[in-house]
Amino acid sequence: MSPSLLFIQLLSGLAHAMVLFLIAAGLSLIFGVTRIVNFAHGSFYMLGAYLAYTCITALGGAAWSFGLALLAAPLAVAALGAVVERLLLRRIYRAPELYPFLLTFGLVLILQDAVRHVWGAATRITPMPALFKGAIAILGQAFPVYYLVVIAAGPLVGLGLWLLFSRTRWGILVRAATEDREMLAALGVDQGRLLTSVFVFGAWLAGLGGTLASPVVALEPGMDTAVIVQVFVVVVVGGMGSFLGSLLAAVMIAELNAFGVLWLPGMSLVLVFALMAVVLIARPWGLLGTAPAGGHAEVGAAAGVPRLSRAGAGGLAVLLVGLGALPLLVPAYFTLLGTEILALALFALSLNGLLGYGGMISFGHAAYFGVGAYAAALLVTKGGLPMLAAFAAAPVVAALAAAVYGFFCVRLTAIYFAMLTLAFAQITYTVAHQWYGFTGGDNGILGVWPAAALSTPTRYYYFSLAVTGIAVVALWRVAASPFGLAIQAIRDDPRRALSVGIDVRLYQLVNFVLSGFFAGLAGALYAFEKGSVFPDFLGLVKSVDPLVMVLLGGSHAFVGPALGAAVFRSLETGVGFIADYWGLVLGGILTLLVLVFPRGIMGALPSAGRKSRW
Numbered sequence: 160m161s162p163s164l165l166f167i168q169l170l171s172g173l174a175h176a177m178v179l180f181l182i183a184a185g186l187s188l189i190f191g192v193t194r195i196v197n198f199a200h201g202s203f204y205m206l207g208a209y210l211a212y213t214c215i216t217a218l219g220g221a222a223w224s225f226g227l228a229l230l231a232a233p234l235a236v237a238a239l240g241a242v243v244e245r246l247l248l249r250r251i252y253r254a255p256e257l258y259p260f261l262l263t264f265g266l267v268l269i270l271q272d273a274v275r276h277v278w279g280a281a282t283r284i285t286p287m288p289a290l291f292k293g294a295i296a297i298l299g300q301a302f303p304v305y306y307l308v309v310i311a312a313g314p315l316v317g318l319g320l321w322l323l324f325s326r327t328r329w330g331i332l333v334r335a336a337t338e339d340r341e342m343l344a345a346l347g348v349d350q351g352r353l354l355t356s357v358f359v360f361g362a363w364l365a366g367l368g369g370t371l372a373s374p375v376v377a378l379e380p381g382m383d384t385a386v387i388v389q390v391f392v393v394v395v396v397g398g399m400g401s402f403l404g405s406l407l408a409a410v411m412i413a414e415l416n417a418f419g420v421l422w423l424p425g426m427s428l429v430l431v432f433a434l435m436a437v438v439l440i441a442r443p444w445g446l447l448g449t450a451p452a453g454g455h456a457e458v459g460a461a462a463g464v465p466r467l468s469r470a471g472a473g474g475l476a477v478l479l480v481g482l483g484a485l486p487l488l489v490p491a492y493f494t495l496l497g498t499e500i501l502a503l504a505l506f507a508l509s510l511n512g513l514l515g516y517g518g519m520i521s522f523g524h525a526a527y528f529g530v531g532a533y534a535a536a537l538l539v540t541k542g543g544l545p546m547l548a549a550f551a552a553a554p555v556v557a558a559l560a561a562a563v564y565g566f567f568c569v570r571l572t573a574i575y576f577a578m579l580t581l582a583f584a585q586i587t588y589t590v591a592h593q594w595y596g597f598t599g600g601d602n603g604i605l606g607v608w609p610a611a612a613l614s615t616p617t618r619y620y621y622f623s624l625a626v627t628g629i630a631v632v633a634l635w636r637v638a639a640s641p642f643g644l645a646i647q648a649i650r651d652d653p654r655r656a657l658s659v660g661i662d663v664r665l666y667q668l669v670n671f672v673l674s675g676f677f678a679g680l681a682g683a684l685y686a687f688e689k690g691s692v693f694p695d696f697l698g699l700v701k702s703v704d705p706l707v708m709v710l711l712g713g714s715h716a717f718v719g720p721a722l723g724a725a726v727f728r729s730l731e732t733g734v735g736f737i738a739d740y741w742g743l744v745l746g747g748i749l750t751l752l753v754l755v756f757p758r759g760i761m762g763a764l765p766s767a768g769r770k771s772r773w
Contacts, residue, residue, distance in 0.1 A: 163298035170297070172417030173410065174306040177313025178372045180409040182386065183393040184320060184402055185364030191337040191400035192357045195248065195259040196574065198703075199266040201387030203362045206270065207236045207369025208378055209278055212285040215373075225288035228373075233366035240362025244355050247750065252354070254757045257520060261710045262753040264703060267383065268746030275380045275742075285373040309371050313406070316367070320402050333357060337400055388585070388699060392431060395578040396438045398448020407446060429589045432582040436567070439579045443571045482624055486617040494616045495688065500728050501620075501627045502684040507708035507720035508634055509677035514706075515714035516638055517670050518650030519569075520577040522702055523584025524678055526564065529697030531557040531679025532686035533591060536604040541597075546610040550683050557679020558672050560587075565671030569664050581702070588697035603693035607686050623684050630677055635717065637673065646670050711752060713759025722760055 186200045210232035211225075218224035243266065251258050291308050294301040324330035332353060336343055344350050376382065393412055397404030412431055419430045438446060486494045506528055513519045534556035538549035564583040571579055591598045598604065613619045637643050649656045649663050657663050686692050695701060704727070705720070712723025734744045756762060 163300045166298055167300045167302055168417050168421060169414065170302060170306060170310065172414040173313075174309045174375070175416065176406075176409040176413035177309050178368050179386075179389060179393050179413055180313050180406050181316060181368035181371070182365050182390045183397070183405040183409060184316075185361035185368075186390055187394045187397075187400055187402065187405055188333070188364070189358055189361040190394070190574075192333060192340070193248070193252070193259075193354055195263070196257075197263050197361075198260055198387065199243070199263040199270065199383075200361070200365055201383035201385075201390065202267050202270040203236050203240060203365035204369040204372075204386055205274060205378075205380075205383040206239065207232050207366030208285070208373040208376065208382070209274060209283075209369075210235055210366075211370040211373040212278075212283055212378055215286055215288070220286040220289060222289040225290070225374075229367075229370055232370045233363045236366025236369070237359045237363035240359045241355060243362075244358040247754070248358070249351065249354070250754055251757055254753075257514075257706065257710055258753055258757055261707055262750055264707065265746040265749035265753070268742040268749070270746075271380045271383065272740065272742030272746070278378070278380075280380060283378040285378065287374045303375075305374060309375070312371060316364075317402065317406055324402075329356070384699070388581075389431070391578060391581070392435050395575065396435050396445055398445030399574065400449075401445070401447040404445055404447030429586050429593075432585040432589070436579060436582040436586070439571060439575055439582070440567050443575055445575075486620055491616045494620050496728070496732060498616070498620045498623045498688045499685065500725050501623045502681045502688060503704070503708065503728055504721035504724040505627050505630055505684065506678055506681035507705045507712070507724045508631065508717075509674050509681060510705040511709050511714055511717075511720045512634065512637070512670060512674045512677070514709055515720075516643065516650065517646050517667065519667065519671075520574075521580040521674075522577045522699075522706075523580035523582070524674070524705055525697050525699075525701035526580070526584035526587045527557040527561050527675035527678035528682040528685070528701065528705075529591065529692075529694075530560045530587065530675075531682030532692045532696045533598060533604070533682075534679070535683040535686050536607040536692040537598075539607060540604055546608075546613070546687065550687065553683035553686075554676045554679035557682065558676035561672045561675025561678075562668070565668050565675070569667040569671060581699070584697060584702055585699070588694055588699075591697055592694040598694070601694060603691050605691045607692060608690050609687045619688065623688070626680070626684060630680055631721075634677065638717065642666070642669070707749065709759075711749070711759060713761030715758065716761035719759055719761040726760065 182200065182204050185203075186197060189195060189197050189200070211228040214228035214231055215224045218227070247262060247266075248259060251262065287305060291303075291305040294303050295307075296302075324334055332343065332348060336353060336357070340350065343353070389412065393405055393408045396412065397406070397408035411434065415430050415434060423430065442448075482497070485497050489497075506524075509527075510521065510524045513521050513524070531553040535549045535553035538544045538552055539546060542549070544552070564580070568576055568579050568583070592601055594600065595602070608614065609619050609622070613622050645656070645661050645666050648659075649661060649666060653663050682696065685696070705724075708723035708727050709720040710723070711727055712721065713719030730745055730748055734741050734748075752760075
């Protein structure tokens, strides 16, 4: 490839980097001050792009229409950000960090459906601004003029941010808030107004990024989730709260994407997440970030030693009778749904071993669920093993993967731990998606059915019930064991645990492996219930699902995640009957539940919230 083409590719990467930088700067600012992992930040970017499209097309692509869009679209997104912050997020600022994450995930579902209903599901293309149409010759190669405009916009915005945060009173207050928000309140600064202004400004930056990107990207309702993953990578690689770090990381990741598409087209996404993994292992707080003040993030009410009260024992007996009688009372469809819920309940309980008991937030727990599913499928279809043998081996393979990934993950804390788990999960997802010769790629693996003795929905349901029951008892015993007590001690105060002789990293690694084992077991159950395995089993959405289930049910109660799984899957099924409004209804329900039950459903039950840990 000629040097001129390589230089053109370099410039294309820079244009993409500037858009990533704008979005990442807003996300980093919001997290630095509010401590909210705003999953809906990509949706603000998406709305900025769609609003710019509407403004430009409504004015017939006039020469001044892009200038109006550049002014109006980010302001409209900022106004929406103000509404979201004042009406929703302000109510849960004192809640553990993951509850705002759940609420903003609900907002993603709402906004995606809203975009789909307003603009339609078809891909749309924003007309190129008349002033910047055409291309110029650079080293004998044509390069779009608009890309040069975007490249110039990034440094200009960066300079403006530096001036804003170093030369204005508001900027100085924001910088101080990232260090000690409570001290600012003691000095008389209105925290509510400051938090609102920060969130609004972050939303404005996302809207600005969407407006600039709209003429060069395809507009579709799912574009927000695609970009938010890259933005998370930029923020974490650069260092949370560092605008210069975000700019540097955006350039590195965009160029890696640009040249990866040329030289390794099937592995460009792996390269991005491999870069994040290497940076976090070498510099745990990013290139220009600083160490977090504490250990793991607060994830919710602390899970304690599980014990069964008299009321809990009675409820458990009724539940077991009901589960045993389910296939006798309902049609086959609901038996299949019950089997799926059992697998998802085990998946959620395995995550809570990390989250509720260990205080470690994982954004990539689907890696072990998916590895378990793929291991079972491949051992049956390619290895020729009987179903039961493949089923037994699957969680062991998942545990081995967890041991490798966990060795590096447990060296980190807080959001950096979470993002490294996401990096490994995305690497695993990309390998499964691209390795057609072994995993089938996006075609998946079909024909993964239970053995003949378990081939009917009723028989496989009872098999799943027995496996899940044994696994739940094992998880209960682990939580109540000396090992479980040590894990809880590490969660509450890692330094004190270390001072009394507990090997913190070793215990966390063992906990990580156990969690991966049970997630792999859940994945194997799920694979044989579905009869197929696809890369989506390893995707980001599949990692978000158990987080939602845990927080929905309540991480502080042992059975909370299982209850959350049942409620979440039932909501998906019920809302599925009105498919046109699936996202709006489900997102609205999740948002309402966070506001009404900030400690999960189990937290709303007096006996579960105060006296018992069942």
